[in-house]
Amino acid sequence: MRIGVIGTGNMADALGTHWVRAGHEVVIGGRDESRAAALAARMGAAGHGTPRAAAESGDVVLLALPYEAGVDVVSGLEAALRGRALIDCSNPVGPGFVLLTEGGPSAARRLADAAPGAHVVKAFNLCHEDVWRMDPPVFDGRPLAVPVCGDDAGALDLVRELVKDVGCTPVTAGGLERAGLVEATAALFIALWVREGADAQAIAPPLAFAAGDPRRSGLTSPRP
Secondary structure (H helix, E strand, O other): OEEEEEOOOHHHHHHHHHHHHOOOEEEEEOOOHHHHHHHHHHHOOOEEEOHHHHHHHOOEEEEOOOHHHHHHHHHOOHHHHOOOEEEEOOOOEEHHHEEOOOOOOOHHHHHHHHOOOOEEEEOOOOOOHHHHOOOOOEEOOEEOEEEEEEOOHHHHHHHHHHHHHOOOEEEEOOOHHHHHHHHHHHHHHHHHHHHHOOOHHHHOOOHHHHOOOHHHHOOOOOOO
């Protein structure tokens, strides 16, 4: 698969390295081309250049930029991104762990509006970059599950494959209208992890108990 990565920071490094190891043709694009060249050399990518070069090179494009920069960059690449899967891994979370998009469109929707020809998919936003550097991200024998939101079936299929290449399990989380829920989950989790020192995994019961089956919860005795 051909993958363009826009950005030269930690998320670009972590995810791009997995995809190079999986045999994909990765091109790194950065506003600072010297940083793009250094990252591409370090991970063994197929090439480097400007954000436009990365966008034009990929069947899938990862936008690995801070939330605040995303719309400006994407709006300048509308033609280059047309028809391509565009992965948004950003988190619109500000000081105090507030959701910067509250009451308005999600970060992913804003990107889709800025580049209406692209097929935006929300993914890879719920974990710190150090988790994405794990090879693979497996905890207590269970691969990390990655929610994936989007509206285009072909783009979703491509992103699911890339999730698997990181060693994770893709989870269908709905259309792009649900990306805001995934972003809000990130804001909640980050606040719990950083401010409270809480284990966010402990919030949800195992799947067997999620539907409230009293036989599984032990609230009633099983029938003979």
